[in-house]
Amino acid sequence: xxxxxxxxxxxxxxxxxxxxxxxxxxxxxxxxxxxxxxxxxxxxxxxxxxxxxxxxxxxxxxxxxxxxxxxxxxxxxxxxxxxxxxxxxxxxxxxxxxxxxxxxxxxxxxxxxxxxxxxxxxxxxxxxxxxxxxxxxxxxxxxxxxxxxxxxxxxxxxxxxxxxxxxxxxxxxxxxxxxxxxxxxxxxxxxxxxxxxxxxxxxxxxxxxxxxxxxxxxxxxxxxxxxxxxxxxxxxxxxxxxxxxxxxxxxxxxxxxxxxxxxxxxxxxxxxxxxxxxxxxxxxxxxxxxxxxxxxxxxxxxxxxxxxxxxxxxxxxxxxxxxxxxxxxxxxxxxxxxxxxxxxxxxxxxxxxxxxxxxxxxxxxxxxxxxxxxxxxxxxxxxxxxxxxxxxxxxxxxxxxxxxxxxxxxxxxxxxxxxxxxxxxxxxxxxxxxxxxxxxxxxxxxxxxxxxxxxxxxxx
Amino acid sequence: xxxxxxxxxxxxxxxxxxxxxxxxxxxxxxxxxxxxxxxxxxxxxxxxxxxxxxxxxxxxxxxxxxxxxxxxxxxxxxxxxxxxxxxxxxxxxxxxxxxxxxxxxxxxxxxxxxxxxxxxxxxxxxxxxxxxxxxxxxxxxxxxxxxxxxxxxxxxxxxxxxxxxxxxxxxxxxxxxxxxxxxxxxxxxxxxxxxxxxxxxxxxxxxxxxxxxxxxxxxxxxxxxxxxxxxxxxxxxxxxxxxxxxxxxxxxxxxxxxxxxxxxxxxxxxxxxxxxxxxxxxxxxxxxxxxxxxxxxxxxxxxxxxxxxxxxxxxxxxxxxxxxxxxxxxxxxxxxxxxxxxxxxxxxxxxxxxxxxxxxxxxxxxxxxxxxxxxxxxxxxxxxxxxxxxxxxxxxxxxxxxxxxxxxxxxxxxxxxxxxxxxxxxxxxxxxxxxxxxxxxxxxxxxxxxxxxxxxxxxx
Numbered sequence: 010x011x012x013x014x015x016x017x018x019x020x021x022x023x024x025x026x027x028x029x030x031x032x033x034x035x036x037x038x039x040x041x042x043x044x045x046x047x048x049x050x051x052x053x054x055x056x057x058x059x060x061x062x063x064x065x066x067x068x069x070x071x072x073x074x075x076x077x078x079x080x081x082x083x084x085x086x087x088x089x090x091x092x093x094x095x096x097x098x099x100x101x102x103x104x105x106x107x108x109x110x111x112x113x114x115x116x117x118x119x120x121x122x123x124x125x126x127x128x129x130x131x132x133x134x135x136x137x138x139x140x141x142x143x144x145x146x147x148x149x150x151x152x153x154x155x156x157x158x159x160x161x162x163x164x165x166x167x168x169x170x171x172x173x174x175x176x177x178x179x180x181x182x183x184x185x186x187x188x189x190x191x192x193x194x195x196x197x198x199x200x201x202x203x204x205x206x207x208x209x210x211x212x213x214x215x216x217x218x219x220x221x222x223x224x225x226x227x228x229x230x231x232x233x234x235x236x237x238x239x240x241x242x243x244x245x246x247x248x249x250x251x252x253x254x255x256x257x258x259x260x261x262x263x264x265x266x267x268x269x270x271x272x273x274x275x276x277x278x279x280x281x282x283x284x285x286x287x288x289x290x291x292x293x294x295x296x297x298x299x300x301x302x303x304x305x306x307x308x309x310x311x312x313x314x315x316x317x318x319x320x321x322x323x324x325x326x327x328x329x330x331x332x333x334x335x336x337x338x339x340x341x342x343x344x345x346x347x348x349x350x351x352x353x354x355x356x357x358x359x360x361x362x363x364x365x366x367x368x369x370x371x372x373x374x375x376x377x378x379x380x381x382x383x384x385x386x387x388x389x390x391x392x393x394x395x396x397x398x399x400x401x402x403x404x405x406x407x408x409x410x411x412x413x414x415x416x417x418x419x420x421x422x423x424x425x426x427x428x429x430x431x432x433x434x435x436x437x438x439x440x441x442x443x444x445x446x447x448x449x450x451x452x453x454x455x456x457x458x459x460x461x462x463x464x465x466x467x468x469x
Numbered sequence: 470x471x472x473x474x475x476x477x478x479x480x481x482x483x484x485x486x487x488x489x490x491x492x493x494x495x496x497x498x499x500x501x502x503x504x505x506x507x508x509x510x511x512x513x514x515x516x517x518x519x520x521x522x523x524x525x526x527x528x529x530x531x532x533x534x535x536x537x538x539x540x541x542x543x544x545x546x547x548x549x550x551x552x553x554x555x556x557x558x559x560x561x562x563x564x565x566x567x568x569x570x571x572x573x574x575x576x577x578x579x580x581x582x583x584x585x586x587x588x589x590x591x592x593x594x595x596x597x598x599x600x601x602x603x604x605x606x607x608x609x610x611x612x613x614x615x616x617x618x619x620x621x622x623x624x625x626x627x628x629x630x631x632x633x634x635x636x637x638x639x640x641x642x643x644x645x646x647x648x649x650x651x652x653x654x655x656x657x658x659x660x661x662x663x664x665x666x667x668x669x670x671x672x673x674x675x676x677x678x679x680x681x682x683x684x685x686x687x688x689x690x691x692x693x694x695x696x697x698x699x700x701x702x703x704x705x706x707x708x709x710x711x712x713x714x715x716x717x718x719x720x721x722x723x724x725x726x727x728x729x730x731x732x733x734x735x736x737x738x739x740x741x742x743x744x745x746x747x748x749x750x751x752x753x754x755x756x757x758x759x760x761x762x763x764x765x766x767x768x769x770x771x772x773x774x775x776x777x778x779x780x781x782x783x784x785x786x787x788x789x790x791x792x793x794x795x796x797x798x799x800x801x802x803x804x805x806x807x808x809x810x811x812x813x814x815x816x817x818x819x820x821x822x823x824x825x826x827x828x829x830x831x832x833x834x835x836x837x838x839x840x841x842x843x844x845x846x847x848x849x850x851x852x853x854x855x856x857x858x859x860x861x862x863x864x865x866x867x868x869x870x871x872x873x874x875x876x877x878x879x880x881x882x883x884x885x886x887x888x889x890x891x892x893x894x895x896x897x898x899x900x901x902x903x904x905x906x907x908x909x910x911x912x913x914x915x916x917x918x919x920x921x922x923x924x925x926x927x928x929x
Binding site: 111112113114115116155156157158162167169170179183184185186187189190191192193194195196197198199200202203205206207211222223225226246249250251252254290292293296300349351352353354355383384385414415418419420421422423424425426427431435438439440441442443445446448449451452453464465 | 571572573574575576615616617618622627629630639643644645646647649650651652653654655656657658659660662663665666667671682683685686706709710711712714750752753756760809811812813814815843844845874875878879880881882883884885886887891895898899900901902903905906908909911912913924925
């Protein structure tokens with residue numbers, strides 16, 4: 010694959026009619042995502058309505074050597090879906106149905122374009138829910154492609170755990186089904202796990218079988234403040250080691266708290282805060298909350314605010330989910346460089362403290378928050394998009410975070426994925442394993458038409 | 470790769486000295502496994518002591534086009550480790566150390582040759598344990614290679630969930646590390662998951678980073694009998710749907726109960742039995758047990774026998790783990806064909822009942838037992854190894870079980886893996902996906918020296 014000569018899209022246009030477009034506004038809308046990364050407008054956009062249409066698009070692309078990028082909600086943070094070499098962006102907005110819910114098997118089959126909020130609305134009456142919650146209202150297909158996780162991963166796992174099986178269209182238009190509706194299997198290579206996190210570079214996901222969970226009988230949530238970051242993080246570590254089945258345990262530094270207060274009209278004390286949630290039977294939730302309270306008290310927790318009513322919890326997590334826009338709003342005109350590292354939990358205090366010190370010594374602000382029960386945290390580096398110096402500073406800080414994560418035994422990305430924003434750190438994390446990813450890519454997509462320039466080494 | 474001309478092993482013999490052997494007794498000991506499958510004596514056996522030695526063995530094998538099979542405890546059930554085309558069997562008995570336990574991160578780094586029982590003995594004082602329990606005292610490397618699970622998977626998952634990262638030696642001797650010590654990552658293709666379940670066909674595992682769990686504060690276990698199979702299985706389904714965090718929930722049919730009684734000197738009633746275990750805080754265990762008791766009563770449970778003391782529980786699970794030899798002993802002189810299917814839990818009653826009816830109508834006995842919380846069960850088909858008719862009957866019954874599992878949305882193997890025993894059903898389960906496995910295999914092992922004739926299509 011190289012930057013291609015102009016393609017005659019007539020056959021695709023004939024197939025898809027008004028669900029195919031080369032109009033600039035459509036192309037531009039699929040050439041930008043939520044972050045600072047801007048590059049990559051496709052030559053065409055299409056909105057397939059079936060697996061057969063996706064297969065036809067891929068057969069066309071394969072025949073013409075044209076890149077194909079999958080598009081969900083456009084909420085990815087590392088430029089995953091941008092068209093670095095032109096080509097066709099496949100928008101899954103018209104493949105957004107719940108195909109089947111099987112409550113007795115606690116699973117659902119869905120199309121990739123459904124968002125997690127729409128899915129959970131569709132599930133509400135079943136007593137089940139889909140727990141993976143990356144904050145953004147991403148599509149399920151996009152979440153699978155980036156191996157997303159979020160606030161509830163500490164209890165319910167990541168998309169790696171949530172996806173039981175897939176329907177995938179390969180580069181040449183072949184349709185495969187991975188996994189089954191059984192809860193486990195040892196029948197050969199785990200193609201489901203290979204596809205989850207492959208960011209559209211190995212195939213396009215056209216259907217997902219998802220593991221669901223029972224809506225908890227009782228839920229309780231709280232915020233609690235700590236004198237300093239270390240005390241909060243140490244409380245997290247001890248909580249996790251105690252085996253308490255935390256449903257959520259989130260960290261907000263004082264700058265994040267200030268931004269959330271301003272954005273949501275709250276008055277949380279401007280000290281490091283944990284946001285916690287407990288799921289279970291009423292007796293179990295009460296026991297968990299009491300045990301967590303004991304641990305928090307030992308680490309000098311300065312007070313709890315409980316949110317036992319559903320509307321209070323909803324407000325609490327809405328505040329957390331809006332932390333990103335809240336932080337953005339705290340520096341008017343700013344753009345965010347969102348970092349995402351994950352370390353072994355024992356290294357969390359060091360990773361967070363060193364990151365905070367780095368940012369404090371830099372010329373830009375960078376509130377810190379994260380899913381600390383997983384060892385995963387983010388600094389939201391706020392830059393003036395017109396300032397070369399700010400951009401360089403953010404790049405330097407982000408690189409130091411990635412290097413530190415690797416030095417402490419962790420990973421350059423806990424949940425956001427690689428896209429091309431993290432490509433420069435892949436060799437450092439994987440060594441010879443990165444070339445193995447390249448070999449797998451070449452085997453499945455020899456013409457390199459699937460999301461070229463992402464995830465694997467560039468010499469494909 | 471084809472059946473090779475005699476290889477000059479002098480270089481390997483020089484490298485490994487008395488840890489290399491071409492003596493027939495050594496070769497024969499690595500040419501048979503626990504089941505009816507007999508085929509495949511290697512040309513040589515070696516016992517490496519380091520990753521560097523494994524890499525040297527693979528460089529030698531690659532240069533000479535010689536097959537290489539990894540060997541753990543020899544407990545696999547589908548001929549996984551047998552030498553179908555001669556070659557070198559790599560026995561990991563001398564790479565069986567715990568390298569590091571990190572209690573604060575709830576993980577351990579181990580060499581592949583350690584058995585699960587030895588690992589748990591080494592962990593005892595740490596307050597942590599490794600929960601994956603396939604019954605047999607398999608090696609951790611072998612369990613990873615076959616994506617094993619067993620009795621506790623319903624709560625703690627399978628080897629897919631238990632392995633955080635690997636060191637793997639590839640076909641050409643390249644050493645890669647997959648995963649990190651962080652609990653999750655989105656950094657590219659999930660090579661850990663690709664290797665787990667690849668049965669030594671993509672690389673040889675030389676180190677594993679394992680996720681550990683806290684030893685439960687309280688444990689309670691029980692057996693409970695039901696009037697018929699349907700009532701027992703329906704009880705399992707309702708229990709799983711209720712969200713009870715069962716640690717174990719096993720099914721034994723009356724023939725299995727009879728065999729276990731005879732083998733262990735017990736007197737369990739000869740009706741379908743469930744064996745259950747609860748983990749948690751004392752209060753939580755009591756609550757779980759009470760809730761399970763209510764559900765069991767609704768399904769006509771005829772009585773509980775509780776095993777609250779550690780020694781009683783130990784006896785109970787020893788009885789379960791010895792079910793295989795107990796069943797074997799129930800037909801003197803018999804060999805077992807151990808089947809292993811897994812279906813969506815809603816299909817479990819139908820799958821078990823139809824299987825039982827099939828066996829009842831056949832000419833051979835086949836007690837049924839399984840990890841029914843996962844939808845996974847086994848019929849242990851007992852054949853006279855000298856009887857052609859028995860072999861044909863077992864093959865027919867096993868094929869019908871596999872076909873039924875697929876028809877009901879399940880898989881041909883829940884936990885035993887493919888080896889070459891299940892090769893004939895792979896196309897039916899995976900369709901075009903099986904060829905994708907072959908493409909991955911070719912990309913990573915172009916000379917097909919790694920465990921040839923297993924897992925992937927034979928036209929490699």
